[in-house]
Structure formats: C-alpha cells, structure tokens
Amino acid sequence: MDGLCMSRRKVAAVALVVLWGLVIHVGEPLDSMGTGSPLWRKTGLIGAPTRAVVCVVAGISLLILGWLHRLLFCPLELLRSPDDVGYIAEDGRSRAQAANEVRRRRKIGELPPIYPNGWYRVMDSHMLQVGEVKNATVLGEQVAVFRGDNGKAYVVDAYCPHLGANLGVGGRVVGDCIECPFHGWQFRGEDGKCVKIPYAEKVPEFAKVRRWTSCDVNGQILVWFHCDGLEPTWNVPEQQEITRGDWVYRGRTEHFINAHIEEIPENAADIAHLAHLHTPGIVSGVDLRYTNSKTWEFIRHDWKVKWEPESDPNSHCSRMLVKHSLTVFGRHWPLMDIDVVARQVGPGVVFLLFEHSFFGKGVIMHCVTPLEPLLQCVSHTIFYQANVPPLVPKFILRAECIQFERDVMIWNNKKYISKPLLVKEDSAIQKHRRWFSQFYSPGSPRLAYQHDTLDF
Numbered sequence: 001m002d003g004l005c006m007s008r009r010k011v012a013a014v015a016l017v018v019l020w021g022l023v024i025h026v027g028e029p030l031d032s033m034g035t036g037s038p039l040w041r042k043t044g045l046i047g048a049p050t051r052a053v054v055c056v057v058a059g060i061s062l063l064i065l066g067w068l069h070r071l072l073f074c075p076l077e078l079l080r081s082p083d084d085v086g087y088i089a090e091d092g093r094s095r096a097q098a099a100n101e102v103r104r105r106r107k108i109g110e111l112p113p114i115y116p117n118g119w120y121r122v123m124d125s126h127m128l129q130v131g132e133v134k135n136a137t138v139l140g141e142q143v144a145v146f147r148g149d150n151g152k153a154y155v156v157d158a159y160c161p162h163l164g165a166n167l168g169v170g171g172r173v174v175g176d177c178i179e180c181p182f183h184g185w186q187f188r189g190e191d192g193k194c195v196k197i198p199y200a201e202k203v204p205e206f207a208k209v210r211r212w213t214s215c216d217v218n219g220q221i222l223v224w225f226h227c228d229g230l231e232p233t234w235n236v237p238e239q240q241e242i243t244r245g246d247w248v249y250r251g252r253t254e255h256f257i258n259a260h261i262e263e264i265p266e267n268a269a270d271i272a273h274l275a276h277l278h279t280p281g282i283v284s285g286v287d288l289r290y291t292n293s294k295t296w297e298f299i300r301h302d303w304k305v306k307w308e309p310e311s312d313p314n315s316h317c318s319r320m321l322v323k324h325s326l327t328v329f330g331r332h333w334p335l336m337d338i339d340v341v342a343r344q345v346g347p348g349v350v351f352l353l354f355e356h357s358f359f360g361k362g363v364i365m366h367c368v369t370p371l372e373p374l375l376q377c378v379s380h381t382i383f384y385q386a387n388v389p390p391l392v393p394k395f396i397l398r399a400e401c402i403q404f405e406r407d408v409m410i411w412n413n414k415k416y417i418s419k420p421l422l423v424k425e426d427s428a429i430q431k432h433r434r435w436f437s438q439f440y441s442p443g444s445p446r447l448a449y450q451h452d453t454l455d456f
C-alpha cells in the first residue's frame, strides 16, 4: 500500500531492539581510568537512576520518532464506528445508548426507495490482496469478495447454495474460484458456477451462486446494482492519474450514517447550508453545539458554490463547483484559496477533484454505500500527486472530514421531508431531487417497516 510506511508491529519491534541495545550499551559503562572495570559494579546502585533516565529518554524519543514517521509518511486512516460521530450523549448515557435511542425514536418520513440503481463501493482495492477473501454488506445483502490468483476481484453472494455457509468467512481462493469452508464446493468468480463438489460424481448444472457485476477501478472495488437485474447503463470513469500511479493513496476515512442515501448527495445542491454549517473554522470542531463559539470566531471559511446536472450522454452525472477561501481576523489568506470540482457519478460515487497552484492536485473518492435501508457507509479515499509530501493530502482529508462530520450530526438526527418548505434560493434542492429520481425504477425496493430495530 505504501512502501514508506512500516506496520506498527515492525516499528515497535525496531524500537524494542534499539532500546535493548541502548540498555545493554549503557548497562556496563567503563570507569574513567579505562581499567576495563564496569562502573555499575563499582558504584553499586549509583548507576541505576542514570540507566533508568536513559531508558525513559530513549523510550520517549522512539515514541516521538514513531509518531513523526507516521505523521510524515503513513496514510491517514480514520475509521469511525457507527456511534462515534453525530450523537449527543448526555445524562450519563454512552454514545452507543444515545445512538440507539435516536434510531428508535426517529420520525422516518415519506421515504423514496431505499436502494437506487447504480455503482457502489464495496472496499478499496488495497484491502484485498491476491488470494484473499472478505465478507461485506452491500444494499442489505451479504457478499463474499475475493481476488483470484489472476489478480481479478470477484463479488458473489455470500451464502453457499448447498447449506448456507458464508463463503466470505473462512472461504478460500482456488485459482479464480472460491471454495466454501463447509464442504469444499468451489464456485467460479467469473459467473458464479459451481465447478467442483469434492465428494460428488457430478456437479449439477443449476448449482451456482449469484455473481455481482463488479469493477476494480480508481483503487476501489465497486458493484453494480439494478433492482430489475439489468446490466450497467454507464461505467465509473477511470481517473487516469491513479491508474498510471501519478497520484498515490494517502489515506481514507469511513463513517456510518443513519439516514436515507439521498440526503447525502443532496448536500451538494443545498447551497445555503454552506454559509451556516461550514463557515466556522475547522478548529472549532464538529459538535454543532460549539462550532459557533466566540473563541474561534476569528477564522472563517467562505464558499462560492454552483450545482448543476450534466447533459446527455452524462445525464447520470452532476457537478458542484466550489471556490473556497479563508479569512483570519477578517484578512483573506490567498494561499488557502482552493477550487474543488465535485463530480457526482450516479447515486454512490463522487470525485472531489482538488487543484491548487502550490499544494498540487489530487482526488478524494467519496463513496456512499447503503448497508441497510437507513444506514449508509461513507468513505473518503484520497489519492494525491506522488511528489507532494503526504502531510498535504493528509491535512486536506482531515479538513474535509471535519466539515463532513458536521453534516453527519445533522443527518443522524433529521427526518426526511418529501415536500420540504423551500424558498427561491433553495431551488437547486428541487432540481437535485428531480435529477436523483432517475436512479429509481418502479420496482426499486422500499422500506417495508417503519422502525428498524437493529442496535449498533
């Protein structure tokens, strides 16, 4: 994933070896006469405090070095659990209790269908090595994702048609097939067909597992969903800089959002909320009770935004053009002027393209994947010019994450309003709803029950 970044275990091992070396080294200092007689022995306990101080200093230095190494070279990985962000835990309740309570008592509203047709991210490509198998949840289904020996990623239904074992939990890759952990049936990734039953003379023609149409592009594995089983009518465009390796992986974030999927892209067309929710400086944090505090008033973000759908043959795409500027104590900081193009491709994928004359270029792949009707997994994966120090994209990703978590607090607690009370200046929201409706078909699944009861 990133050659420069050693795993934490390796860093800890190196640190231990160095520390051990230091202890050995200072453990037997010679006396000043150079007689070769170890000083510890002569001074009895006198050397012990010195040794302890050296050990502590060495330990702290190694920790600082490790932290610096991670900061400067390793990708930023910020993976939030479902109750981490956007809930207010008061009166001695834990965040999990607060989250579950919100989920139980929320008013759901008149929802559009829950799973729009389109491409959805299952995981980042680097999370699946050759020969690896993983279990994932997508659109309320369990899938097994595996990378065959040929390097291709395949996605199939997780439950084995024989007796229902989960192929993604303990399954094994054999060539370009996945082998069930229960009785060893093997299914081909290309079409899901069963090609081997180790104890049977004949493999029935109808023995197969459902294969999902998938692609492995821009460092991500995605699946196509259409409620009527239709094949893709458009593809996820390839970001050439990622394929060529000019832009490299610099980190990712993951959030779980308790809302209908459409609420998330609609944010791009909701221009008025930027001036309210996203204007306070990122230093004021993500808790909306405090973001407008007087302490941080001196730092403000300004946004100039335009949202519009694209025309044929890209009518499944839309664009949000953003001009960001920063003021500190009322003075404009031109260095922080950043232009972003957020190109939405279908309901689940957005390319956030950054371009800055000094800080370089890159993209954040923002993906929304419904796990349950009202539970979305949102990931931000950043790829950035390889010759720009990783600290720059890591800062951009962190800043994006702070702004995003402010939206999460709104989404997690809001109700979907099918007929919102809008003013003229909100007109892009209605335009967005009309544009997004193209991803629903008459057969698109709808929420069948009013209250989901699953606790986090």
Ligand code: FES
Binding pocket: 160, 161, 162, 163, 164, 165, 180, 181, 182, 183, 184, 185
């Ligand atoms: S359940 Fe999969 S082989 Fe038996």
Ligand SMILES: [Fe+2]
Binding pocket: 267, 273, 277, 278, 403, 407
């Ligand atoms: Fe927002």
